[in-house]
Amino acid sequence: MRTTKGVSRTMELSLECIINDSIIAETVNPGIVLLDFLRRHEHLTGTKEGCREGDCGACTVLLGELRGSEVVYTSVNSCLLPLADVQGKHVVTIEGINQPAELTPIQQAIVDEGGTQCGFCTPGFILSLTGYCMKDAQTHAKREAAQASGDSAAAGESAANISGVISSAAAAILAIGEADTIAAADTTAISANETDAISRADAKASTTVDGNVCRCTGHAPIKKAIRRINEYLSLHPNTGGSPISHLVGQKILPDYFQTIPSRLGELQKRGTPEQPFDETVGETAPYIVSGGTDLYVQKAFTMHAEPVLRIPSHYQRAKISESDDAIHIPGTTTVEDFRSSPLIEKYFPGLASDLLLFGSTPIRNRATIGGNLANASPIADMACLFMALNADLTLQENDVTRTLALRKFYTGYKQLAKKRTELIAMISVAKPGPASHLSYEKVSRRKYLDIASVNSAMIFDLHDGTLSNVGISAGGVGPTMLHLAKTSAYLNDTPMDALLFAKAWTIASAEISPISDARGSADYKRLLLRQLLAAHIMRCFPGMVKKEALA
């Protein structure tokens, strides 16, 4: 306990969970992160500490949660996961993947392709790739079930998702329209034959290890290992039945996994106590935790000693829904659930692939939309999106709710127009019309798992070459995520012509005030925003912005 800063609150949690094949029943500090518990308390040292900020993946574990009769696993960064969130769940570390005598097909593929050198990052990769196999088996199971019941749309759904990811990944760098015909030809050339299916699967598998960094191999051998794993999976598809039983049969998971659903069920029946939603703590708690993937980075060495307000689970179970004219996203929705939501895909096709640029798979599995907005980073990816979409926030304290436009939510750097104890219960956006276009742009030093230097989203309706209902956001160019109100207003109802962009930029340039920092100089950010605004325009109006106009 940290006494120097006057915090001396004793916090205890009767933790009940399963770690690998063992039941854990311990009284713990719920604010300690899982990584420390695994390494220092359980001496499960296969899980490594590389950065303690969710940026290397050496500490990746799988977290299994009982949903109905099945346990659904997601990969998480154990360095950012407070023990409170492990309550009643199954934690899988590398020790829980190992078969007694032989290597799993995933481990064998990494060995055979030279995908490990020093070995420090390797368990994290194995866990992420095991998570991928679980997801793959689940997708297959769903598809088989759908085919059996004659639901062809559902049967095709997962494949469509895969190709969506691919076309975006391949085309993102080239998504400029105009004469980039080679890129277009490349993406349409992906046909349905077997090798291409494996290539698509490779891209999908690569996405699931987007949170893992290997400094020794440079990842090329790991790519080869992924190819081998996908070949293995395509030779041994799940032809129905539980995904877990299938993977046990394939020796990808040890036998004991089959016992986990009933054992977690037992824990649930015994009623593992949830951390109470303590209103009085709410009054004094300096932090409200929803995901915590940023908070536990910023306060890595103090969070365990802070009283926190945890968002109660009935909030967390809320689902994305639609009303007549709007889509409603609960604040506790994880970025990954948002990204993979059929409703979001329906109204914002293509957004799922844009959002692959948000964090990494394990971060997206934990980070919430509400958390991203409340964190108030001037380059928050979700704030960027919802600022353009002119989202409304439903703020809630106890039973009292009020609505506030996101565009009025940020009052200064990290300043919010919200009482500390108010929760972001819901984010609502208007349904886009048939003439609506959404464009999302983000540039960072590294394309994936990086924070934007500048990001921007633009939504508009297009009728006869004229824009209306324009909403443009810009991040990284001011103390908060900005709504470029004047630029948006100027573009509204003005016919699109070759000179329009130059005028719009003059207006936008006066709306921003970038500063120099580790993510780029002020000059760069200004220039980059101009380019991203041009990219928005060029998506819909290829050739409208001339090279000469961007000197």
Place this chain on the structure above:
Amino acid sequence: MKNFDAVKHVRGESKFVDDILVPEGTLWAHVAYSRIAHGHIKSIDCSSARSMAGVKAVLLAADIPGENQIGGIVADEPLLAEHSVHYRGQPFAIVIADSALAARYGAEAITAEITPLPVITDVREAFAKNELIIPPMQFELGDAASEWAHCDIVLKGTAETGGQEHLYLETQGAFAIPVEGGGVKIVSSTQSPTAVQRVTAKVLNIAMHLVEVDVPRLGGGFGGKEDQATQWAAMCALGAVKLGRPVKMILHRQDDMRMTGKRHPYVSDYTIGLKNDGTILAYDVVFYQNAGAAADLSPAVLQRTLFHCTNSYYIPHVKAVAYSCRTNLPPNTAFRGFGGPQGKFVIEAAIVAAAEALHVEPLLIQKKNLLKEGDEFPYGQVTERCQAHACWEALEEKSPIEAARKRASEFNALNEWTKKGYAVMPICFGISFTNTMMNQASALVHIYTDGSVGVSTGAVEMGQGVNMKILSIARTVFSIRPESIKLETTNTTRAANASPTAASTGADLNGMAAQLACGVLLDRLKRFAAERFDQPYVDLIDVRDEVVYNEEHDTGWTWQRLVAEANSARISLTCQHFYATPEIHFNRDTSKGHPFAYHVFGTALVEVTLDCLRGIYEIDAVNVVHDAGHSLHPAIDLSQVEGAVMQGIGWMTIEEVVYDKDGRLLTDALSTYKVPDMHFAPNVLSVDFLQHSENPLTPFNSKAIGEPPFMYGIGAYFALLSAVKAFRPGKQVPIVAPLTPERVLQALYEKCS
């Protein structure tokens, strides 16, 4: 051959320093370091730290019983700052406490009153103020000064390369256990157990034999743990001896990044003179190395920059001068390539500039001037078993450059906003420590009575596969199952006075020593068998696949029986052997000699696509032909090349170390310092090994692998530059690496308002 280490890695069973169970009563240490880059220490207040719960001790410079000195080449770096600080992140106190967290809180509670002095971060400013770590070094061949007159064109230019964070996934760490007699046993994540031993003995004022250093394995090193793993181990040892309890320290990533040095940034000015046909006649280059606040390994790094300043080319007239400049940054240190990449980048920049002036492709000049057998390097050694042309030609066959040219020009004609670029990158890298005395190694081999074998050498396993390579050597000599051989931890009591595992020499030097030791043991066993089987000619006794043959007849003896019988006959089953590289020498006064046992060659073709609207890019393909000799373990060497290429590309592109004017590291976390990830790696990274390359100076004709392929990454810079020029023909772009998306966009567009 099965890779036993890899099997342990994928099961999470490999034990790194922080994974080893520590004895009961182990304390944790944390470092308090300066938040000022330069200043006089007026006072250090430890009172609140000392009164904190869990804190056992705060140790300052005055608590050091021996010398407060860790400098290896130059004695200019204290373990703990006492009177002044010279960089932000310089340690001045150690807090020892019950837990890692208590030690951290203790360290955060220490306040130092420091009177600030002017801070220098810029290398040219340091040079202008004559802040030199060592006197300048100079290499000279022919007479460049009088050759300019014979050149058709003479060009001047400047090229800069940035630092690079090692980002070994396992951060620095150690623990120390006090032992009887006033000694200490240290487990350290170091590439240089002997340096840890020597410095700890000096700091504690005890004899070296009282310090035992053991290294299980490293979670990556890349040079970052050659000299800069030492201080953490020494601090733990100091705490252990002072408190009589084990003391452990594992650096948090951010502390590691702030306190340790990186690859040296360089600014270099060159003049190059050529004939119109592309023949390079003369090259003059001045290197300004940003050494940081202390010498560390900078002088040796500087020298290797000079050794490699002409890369893979023959230039008859060369004058190369190098300055190691002192700044207020953490002391920069060894990093894969060790100054070589910085030297090679400048000659490549000069060739690209010359090509533009001559209106030819850079690769025409590159190929025209490639080294040939017998060509002299600026340091006097002549090229032997030169493979420069062989690699280039093999690459042309594997991945025709003409095809890349066609891909790019067709694509660029069709696409206004997206451009492809490509570049060829030949390399030539000398193998041996350039400090000749370091080219020595020893191995200790035990055969146990059950036939199993334990091999100890001075080589440290850090992912480069040296253990597997030495295992394969022992297996080849003994002809036994690889499962019967174990590579032991690296330990100063079994391999004394070992050189660091560095300069790509780990398998060469230690492998040779192991080969010799195994050879002696085998010979001993064969002589014994010959005697038993009344065979007068020892050569007619053979051990193959664990079976003993006499004149090609199976004797009925297995390897295990042979060993057991020999033991019964009181034959020693242990051998220690020493190896020193023959032939090499170098005169530091004349800068001439034969410093390298041999050279490694290779050629790469790098292709990229640049999004000219956003300034972002992708590496499309890297095709390599690499000269690995007769590889000891092709799978390991392949993975080494692949990893090195990506690390080199990272250095040239997205990896940017940024300090502000006050010497504060802005890129001090993985959220701001980005290394290549899965998506950044190209889909085509294809490596072929050159066939028929002989190399008699190493175990079984192999060649060192660790560093040379790093330099293929330089091709990525010039491939991107060619894509920039495809969008903005003729545009003059400052040659500054890394070519981050920011620098690309600023090369493509003027500043906008």
